[in-house]
Amino acid sequence: MSELYVEDxxxxxxxxxxxSGAEVVFLGVPFDGTSSGRSGSREAPNSxxxxxxxxxTYSASARRDLKELKMADYGNVIVSPGDTGESLRRIKAAVADIREKFPVxxxxxxxxxLPVVQALLRRHPKLQVLHFDAHLDLKEDYVGNRYSHVTVMRRLAEILGHKMIVHAGARSFSQEEHEFARKNDVLKPVANLAEFRFKGPVYITLDMDVxxxxxxxGVSTPAPAGMLPQEFFSLIESIHDGMEVIGFDVVExxxxxxxxxxxxxxxxxAIKEMLLAFKH
Ligand SMILES: [Mn+2]
Known part of the structure; x- marks a missing residue:
């Protein structure tokens, strides 16, 4: 491809x-089969x-340029509409393909x-998760469905252990979820996150409704009184030092x-600033 006159x-x-030549790999997952709110997040990767x-591509706060990173776009996972199990299996396989590279x-x-973290656990068995979200996603099931976007952190916690997940920005949840999070001391006020020290590899999941x-x-389940973009980007700047982030996702x-x-x-x-803050 000519560098001067055409682009993908x-x-x-x-x-x-x-x-094969990249250190950062983008993977789109156009799946919205369990959305309890407004559907349509399958259109997000291309949007x-x-x-x-x-x-x-340059970030004034990070003083780095995305051009410093060797990036590849692996495309979108071909999901199976209506079949959550098959879709999750395919997502896990696609992430396993990325191997030691930094997945976005x-x-x-x-x-x-859930399948992304399952794939990453093979290389990082003590993986911690930093979860930015208006919701806790700790419900046991949703109308009988245990594999839903509102149960994902509960399923992850069963695999990783509850103490391995830190929730930030949550403000919309059930009493049961709130008590569960408080009992396990995993709900951190955003203001205190800078003092929280992660040791070991961390995966970040950013639900845009935070x-x-x-x-x-434009999110599936909006929740009023959330974070300002400036607060989020300042937070990223203040916590990135010494954090071993091995990948992240942006969803919803x-x-x-x-x-x-x-x-x-x-x-x-958010993808740009997190990449430049966390991928070295
Ligand atoms: Mn959410």
Whole structure:
């Protein structure tokens, strides 16, 4: 491909490294089969790809440029509509393909985090998860379904252990979930997160509804009184030092409910800033 005159219109930031030459690999997961709220997050990977073109590759806060990273876009997982089990199996297999590279997984809805972490556990058996979300996603089941975007952290906690997951930004949950999180001391106020020291490998899952709906209206289940984008980016800056982040995902963007693609744009910005903060 000529570097001067053409670019791939459907790859994050027009990257041109193949899978074997890359250190960072993007993977889209257009799955929204268990969304309890507004459906449509299957459209998010391509929408966020498109909005990534609106952003500069340089970050003033990180003082780094995305061009310093060798990135590849692995494309979208071919999911099986209506079959959550088969879809999760395929997501896990696709992440296993990425091997030792740094995965950036773009959903889709939140249940996709389960197979991603399962695949990463093979290399990082003591993986911790930092969970940004308006919700706790700790429900035992949702209308009888144990594999739902509102149960994903409960399923992950059963695999990892409850103490291995830290929840930040949560403000919308059931009494049962709240008591469960408090009993296990895993719900951290965002203001205290900078003092919380992670030891060992960490995976970050960013549900875009952690942001206030004024800034991220295009999500499946919006919750008022959320984080400001500036708060999130300052937090990333303040916690990145010494943190061993081995990958992350961004989930729950719902383009049919977005306004002017601003939520996809904010998601692209979050991907960029997290990459430049955490991938060295
Ligand atoms: Mn959520």
């Amino acid at each position: 219109p459907l790859a994050f930031w027009c990257n041109n490294y193949g899978l 966020i790809r498109a909005m990534s073109y609106s952003l500069e 997984v773009v959903g889709g809805e939140h249940i996709i985090t 942001f206030d709906p004024a800034f991220a209206p 963007v719902c383009p049919p409910n977005d306004t002017g693609n601003v939520t996809s744009l904010l998601a692209a910005k």
